[in-house]
Amino acid sequence: MSMPRILEVRTRILKANDETARSMRREFERAGVLVVNVVSSPGSGKTSLLKETLTRLAARGEAVAAVVGDLETDNDARRLAESGVPVRQINTHGLCHLEADMVAKHLTGWDLTGLQYLFIENVGNLVCPTSWDLGESLRVALLAVTEGEDKPLKYPGLFNTADVAVITKTDLACACEFDRDAALAAIEAVRPGMPVLETSAKTGAGLDAWLELLGQRRRSLTGG
Amino acid sequence: MSMPRILEVRTRILKANDETARSMRREFERAGVLVVNVVSSPGSGKTSLLKETLTRLAARGEAVAAVVGDLETDNDARRLAESGVPVRQINTHGLCHLEADMVAKHLTGWDLTGLQYLFIENVGNLVCPTSWDLGESLRVALLAVTEGEDKPLKYPGLFNTADVAVITKTDLACACEFDRDAALAAIEAVRPGMPVLETSAKTGAGLDAWLELLGQRRRSLTGG
Numbered sequence: 001m002s003m004p005r006i007l008e009v010r011t012r013i014l015k016a017n018d019e020t021a022r023s024m025r026r027e028f029e030r031a032g033v034l035v036v037n038v039v040s041s042p043g044s045g046k047t048s049l050l051k052e053t054l055t056r057l058a059a060r061g062e063a064v065a066a067v068v069g070d071l072e073t074d075n076d077a078r079r080l081a082e083s084g085v086p087v088r089q090i091n092t093h094g095l096c097h098l099e100a101d102m103v104a105k106h107l108t109g110w111d112l113t114g115l116q117y118l119f120i121e122n123v124g125n126l127v128c129p130t131s132w133d134l135g136e137s138l139r140v141a142l143l144a145v146t147e148g149e150d151k152p153l154k155y156p157g158l159f160n161t162a163d164v165a166v167i168t169k170t171d172l173a174c175a176c177e178f179d180r181d182a183a184l185a186a187i188e189a190v191r192p193g194m195p196v197l198e199t200s201a202k203t204g205a206g207l208d209a210w211l212e213l214l215g216q217r218r219r220s221l222t223g224g
Numbered sequence: 225m226s227m228p229r230i231l232e233v234r235t236r237i238l239k240a241n242d243e244t245a246r247s248m249r250r251e252f253e254r255a256g257v258l259v260v261n262v263v264s265s266p267g268s269g270k271t272s273l274l275k276e277t278l279t280r281l282a283a284r285g286e287a288v289a290a291v292v293g294d295l296e297t298d299n300d301a302r303r304l305a306e307s308g309v310p311v312r313q314i315n316t317h318g319l320c321h322l323e324a325d326m327v328a329k330h331l332t333g334w335d336l337t338g339l340q341y342l343f344i345e346n347v348g349n350l351v352c353p354t355s356w357d358l359g360e361s362l363r364v365a366l367l368a369v370t371e372g373e374d375k376p377l378k379y380p381g382l383f384n385t386a387d388v389a390v391i392t393k394t395d396l397a398c399a400c401e402f403d404r405d406a407a408l409a410a411i412e413a414v415r416p417g418m419p420v421l422e423t424s425a426k427t428g429a430g431l432d433a434w435l436e437l438l439g440q441r442r443r444s445l446t447g448g
Contacts (some may be wrong), residue, residue, distance in 0.1 A: 009233060041265055041266040041267055041348065042265040042350050042371060042372070042375060042378070042379065043265055043267075043268075043368065043370060043371020043372045043375060044267075044371075070378045071351065071378055071379055071380070071381070072377060072378055072379075072380055073374065073377050073378050075374050075377065075378065094351070094381060095351075096320065096349070096351035096352055123351070124265065124350065124378075125320070125349060125350070125351060125352075126266050126348065126349070127295065127318070127319075127320035127347070127349060127352070128320055128349075128351070128352065144267065144370070146267060146368070146370035146371070146393070146396070146400075147266060147267020147268075147370075148266070148267045150297065150299050151266055151267065153296060153297050153299070154266070154294045154295055154296055154297050154299065154348075155266065155295055155296075156295070156296055157295070157318060169370070172370070172396065172399055172400065175396055175399045176370075176396065
């Protein structure tokens, strides 16, 4: 009955989001800040990976900040703030994804031109963040070894719209009997040629390659 | 701008879903079948728990069936069908939750009066399934030890609308440094008094208690 109508309204809202996101992306690129939108299932290790990332980038003298989305609580902002970099929490109060204007609102007062990296930790969800552009230059999809190798096949939209896949919690791969080949094949099936990194925030494995990828993307953004 | 309108349309669709679900619940209860809606994050172990559950109930001579929702693939239906019981896959093609009429459609041709248990494995998502009644008598929220003890606080809606919480993958608790007390406190905070079971589909730990709970619920449904 009301499906065509809800689709029409949804299309209008998505279009407004796209316009906001495009204007934010222009601003980010002008300021030379690499904006990274991190998406995954709840519990895939977004916060752990980002905490290590923020800490290591800050230790190298890079100017870094982060915003983090959750339905409720500021637990993740508090965890990320232990890195010493500026962090703000966005609470969506029931909404299953971040939207561009929520991110814009939470950047108020931050001097973007002083920043090199801005990380956006999206709400943990393998479906809803897919359609919402946040003005990022890099969308990163995480897949934990604990959650099943076929997630990319079951949620192709999320992996297909991401630029990079990061396999997380590799320290648990043995305990979980993680089938690495199956996971790589699933990622390749939905997004052929997608770069894949394998990391453990706990042991530090793979983090150098991850930071190197971020550095490359930032240099290509600023033409440096 | 269009927010009041989208809310109005959404409210109408949810209301139609509630009416379908209520009529399904009456039919399920008349048939004496306990319908269990299993919700969790992607990768929390819904399929593994259900496969063990179906296998063990069938071995006891119970008449069991299952439907399973995913955006794409019939991987989970194939895994569950290894238990030997009837299983049907629902593909939502991008939708982040199951709705009552999708379930109804996939029950066509099944004789409900011959069934004792029907399990519905929802789409892996900690947000969207919350508002969609599927006509179940029991809603079960899973929380894997791999995914962070504060999930109930971050996604209170999902845990608050469930009847039972099941902690899964307890065999990995040590490797993940799972803080059991923190997880139990988080569940208690959002849903005081909620029964909590601790299980491992891999080792079988806690499965007897889980089957006992299902049996009790079914007996109270049929007044037996």
